[in-house]
Amino acid sequence: RKEVEQDPGPFNVPEGATVAFNCTYSNSASQSFFWYRQDCRKEPKLLMSVYSSGNEDGRFTAQLNRASQYISLLIRDSKLSDSATYLCVVTLKAAGNKLTFGGGTRVLVKP
């Protein structure tokens, strides 16, 4: 089992619709969680951190479920500009420095 897993998609989303997807992690000791956005092989950019209580930033809502070991990202009122690959990152303090990326979920918003 991979340490961090994501559905690669693509999720084809009509403009204005809501889309949600998860990222599962295998190590229960994981400490911090983030969602990144990546466009067309450009550099990943931080979208939002994921807090234990859940957090919202405009149309984006991130949640953490420690019991089931996953984080989620929900995008409301999807825009064409939301088309991108969304990467989750899980951090774990262990021997060495451990930040693990998921493989990414591709979202395509269509008119």
Next chain:
Amino acid sequence: IAGITQAPTSQILAAGRRMTLRCTQDMRHNAMYWYRQDLGLGLRLIHYSNTAGTTGKGEVPDGYSVSRANTDDFPLTLASAVPSQTSVYFCASSDSFLLPLHFGNGTRLTVT
């Protein structure tokens, strides 16, 4: 403008040649990282440095070396390039382990 600068932006390299990818940050971040990104495999950590003077191996370190002589610079060297090292390379930094990464624009390397 504060951030991370990578050079070159792209490079075509003959197999067997030596190549150093440069990475400089001006945010005074302690930790720096090198990742490679390949289709279907996502981002994989090559080497990292928690602070100046220290380095560590990531998931795919073979064929690569790094140094961290100061806080700002973290060059990645391919001693003898092979075609399997064709990839997009991203340098990243963070102020501390648990804080999010800031990425450079990437270097697209093709080894022929």
